[in-house]
Amino acid sequence: MNFAKYSFGTFSDDALAVLSKNGDEAAFNELVLRYLGIITSIARKYSAQGYEQNDFVQEGLMGLLYAAKTYNPDGGMSFKSYVSLVAERRFISIIRRQNAKKSVPLSAIVELDTLDSEVVDLSRSPEEQIMLKEQINLLMQKLRGILSNKELEVLMLYTDGLSYSAIAQRLGISEKSVDNSLQRARRKIQKLR
Numbered sequence: 001m002n003f004a005k006y007s008f009g010t011f012s013d014d015a016l017a018v019l020s021k022n023g024d025e026a027a028f029n030e031l032v033l034r035y036l037g038i039i040t041s042i043a044r045k046y047s048a049q050g051y052e053q054n055d056f057v058q059e060g061l062m063g064l065l066y067a068a069k070t071y072n073p074d075g076g077m078s079f080k081s082y083v084s085l086v087a088e089r090r091f092i093s094i095i096r097r098q099n100a101k102k103s104v105p106l107s108a109i110v111e112l113d114t115l116d117s118e119v120v121d122l123s124r125s126p127e128e129q130i131m132l133k134e135q136i137n138l139l140m141q142k143l144r145g146i147l148s149n150k151e152l153e154v155l156m157l158y159t160d161g162l163s164y165s166a167i168a169q170r171l172g173i174s175e176k177s178v179d180n181s182l183q184r185a186r187r188k189i190q191k192l193r
Contacts, residue, residue, distance in 0.1 A: 009190060013079040020068040028068055029139050033189070035064050037159040038080070039087055046091040048098040056091055061136060063087040146188045154181040 008016060008030040016034075019027035039060035046056055063086040071082055143152055150171075157167045164175045171178075 014073045017068045017071040017079050031068060032139060035083055042087050048095050051094060059090045060087040063090045147185050151181045151185040154178055155185045158182060
């Protein structure tokens with residue numbers, strides 16, 4: 001069945017996860033749109049030296065990709081709960097890695113060039129990182145192509161978890177203007193699908 005002609009807005013997160021797992025890029029893009037705000041909100045609770053908030057958001061989006069590929073709808077957990085769990089575990093891993101670096105004495109540090117074996121980061125594969133970055137860049141490129149600067153700016157602030165009044169105050173516009181910009185953005189995004 002070709003889902004390209006259907007609006008993913010009517011699909012449940014579980015259904016989108018299954019489609020995404022089967023290689024449907026548009027379904028994954030819909031999940032990114034739905035979960036970017038949630039991931040950003042969870043990421044705000046975490047910090048680590050040497051990491052910016054965007055690093056945590058990117059790690060959370062990697063978690064979303066992992067969750068979409070591994071989600072089992074019969075596992076007894078909603079997709080939203082599963083994504084939150086995966087994202088939080090990835091954030092905790094960042095903090096643990098940072099704390100582990102602090103506890104290693106300088107005399108125990110070995111230059112990577114002197115190691116004979118290959119060091120592998122099992123927390124994420126390079127393929128996952130590249131694929132997610134490409135999908136996010138493609139999505140942002142599409143959004144920049146169809147949305148006005150104001151619509152894009154309002155949408156990004158909204159997905160960052162800001163309220164209508166906070167967005168209006170930050171941009172120096174009315175809440176009604178914020179609402180209109182979001183509604184126009186949503187209509188344009190619906191046509192993308």
